[in-house]
Structure formats: structure tokens, C-alpha cells
Amino acid sequence: MVTAQPQQVSNNTQLLRDRVVLITGASRGIGAATARLMGQHGAVVGVNYYGSEPAAQDVVESITSGGGRAMAIKADVRDPQQVDAMVQQVSDTLGTIDTLVINANANFPMAPFVDYRWEDFEAKLLGELKGAFFPCKAVVPSMIERQRGCIIAVSSGLSRDPGEGFVAHSTAKSGLDAFIKSLALELGPHNIRANVVSPGLTLTDATARLPQAHKDASAQRVPLKRNGLPEDVAGAILLLASESAGFITGAYLPVSGGVQML
Ligand SMILES: NC(=O)c1ccc[n+]([C@@H]2O[C@H](COP(=O)([O-])OP(=O)(O)OC[C@H]3O[C@@H](n4cnc5c(N)ncnc54)[C@H](OP(=O)(O)O)[C@@H]3O)[C@@H](O)[C@H]2O)c1
Numbered sequence: 001m002v003t004a005q006p007q008q009v010s011n012n013t014q015l016l017r018d019r020v021v022l023i024t025g026a027s028r029g030i031g032a033a034t035a036r037l038m039g040q041h042g043a044v045v046g047v048n049y050y051g052s053e054p055a056a057q058d059v060v061e062s063i064t065s066g067g068g069r070a071m072a073i074k075a076d077v078r079d080p081q082q083v084d085a086m087v088q089q090v091s092d093t094l095g096t097i098d099t100l101v102i103n104a105n106a107n108f109p110m111a112p113f114v115d116y117r118w119e120d121f122e123a124k125l126l127g128e129l130k131g132a133f134f135p136c137k138a139v140v141p142s143m144i145e146r147q148r149g150c151i152i153a154v155s156s157g158l159s160r161d162p163g164e165g166f167v168a169h170s171t172a173k174s175g176l177d178a179f180i181k182s183l184a185l186e187l188g189p190h191n192i193r194a195n196v197v198s199p200g201l202t203l204t205d206a207t208a209r210l211p212q213a214h215k216d217a218s219a220q221r222v223p224l225k226r227n228g229l230p231e232d233v234a235g236a237i238l239l240l241a242s243e244s245a246g247f248i249t250g251a252y253l254p255v256s257g258g259v260q261m262l
Pocket of ligand 1: 030031052053104106198204
């Protein structure tokens, strides 16, 4: 997997100085790249992981070695008690969370609808929506109290454009999109923004087993003529989290090199 080298971002140009961010599923892939980038931009970062503690510690180390603050916290985002404990631990150690990135990957089998088992469909839907609902439940009350906050969810281009074998993923991600729009509407009066980034095919562990021919064909369909990198998605998340995006809420931002145009 290709990863960007840590960059030095001068204090003057840091976009998230002293913001406290919690990123779910930040031990690998898009979440890890987002944690690193936000850390470079001055954010204090809670790096959630589930099974990959050493990888999460590497992400923390890459932030702290550049002078930033971060901690790794284990929690299964589908479990409300673990999520509550994680949010409490981050708040006690790093400060009150003002930015939440909902990113943890809910795995699913790829199969045509006629072969899809209800159990797999249900697990994907519930995994995706629990992973958004419980972290939001845990952080929104303090955001309302402080009258500021920012929530960014990582959806998928497949939430709007279906793909063969992706019936569960498409359905779950479109539910996530609707959930975030509802939060944007209800929480806007409290100065809390909620937005979606929507990656196309991105080179991470989640796509590592796709045949190379599939990835090459996919890159050819991209107007910018390559597949996405985790850092591409991280850049879009950074922009939406920054004050420059202060009047953007309820938005759906494709990060697909032009595959998805709205
Ligand atoms: N890659 C793509 O082409 C692509 C395209 C569109 C959308 N997306 C979306 O982007 C997001 C990130 O995907 P990715 O490709 O970066 O995945 P990835 O490389 O497979 O990484 C998945 C991350 O999610 C964490 N995770 C999985 N289950 C978890 C759970 N129950 N609780 C907490 N953390 C959990 C993993 O933690 P551990 O390793 O610690 O278990 C890991 O940090 C997902 O929402 C995915 O649907 C990806």
C-alpha cells in the first residue's frame, strides 16, 4: 500500500490547531491517513482501533514524533458501552471531542443479490449504522452543550451508484448518507455541521485482494486516470473539518477522481 511521508506543516498554516478529533477505524487505511494528516494540522487525535493495536500505536507515534498529541483507544464501534468508554477516555485524556470522523470499515461479502444471505445483509446494515449511531450518541451531547461540533462520515460512491455484488454495501452506505443529512438538519441550529465524503475505489487493505486487472480497469474509468489513495480521502476530510468549510453542512463530497459527478 502507498502511504505519504509525514510533512511538516507550519504552525501558521495548520488548519485544525488544538481541535480534539476522534477517528473511528484509524489504525489502517483511510482512517490512519486522516489521523496523520489531522495531526500534522495541529489536531489532538483519538485513534480508534479494533484489532490492530500495533498499527494504531504506529499512527500515534507518527503524530507525537512530530510534536503533536494523540492516543490509541480500542473499541468495537458496534458496541455502545465500548464506544461510551472510549469517548470518556479520550475526553478525560485529550479534551472534549469537537470533531468526529465516522470511518470504521464494516466488512461484508461481495455476492449477487440472489445469493445474498439475510444474515450477511443484516450484519452489514447494522454494523454500518451502529458504527455511526453510537459514536454520534456519545459525542453530540457535549457538542450541543458547547454549541459547536463537526461530524464527517466516510460513505462510498456505491451509496448512490450501485455496483454488481455490492447490494449490502450500497444499501448500508445510503442509510449512512440519510443519517448524516438528518443530523445536519437537526444539529445545525446548535452550530454542529455533519457531512459525508464519498470515496471511489481507494487502495487500502479493504481492496488489496481485488485482482490487479480489476484495479487497472477501474483506474482507466477515472477521469484523473488513477485509483484513490487514503491520503486523497484524508485531504477531503481535512477540508470539511476546517473552518474554511464553516458554512458547509449536509453535503456529499465525492473523492473519486471524477468517477462520480453530481
Ligand atoms: N477502500 C475503498 O475502496 C473504499 C471506498 C469507499 C468507501 N470506503 C470506506 O472507507 C472507510 C475505511 O475503509 P478502508 O478502506 O480504509 O478500510 P481498511 O483499510 O480495511 O481499514 C479498516 C479500519 O476499520 C477498523 N475497524 C473495522 N471494524 C471495526 C470495528 N468494529 N470497530 C472499530 N474499528 C473497526 C479497522 O481497525 P482494526 O484493524 O484495528 O481492526 C481499520 O482501522 C470504510 O467506511 C469504507 O466503507 C472505502
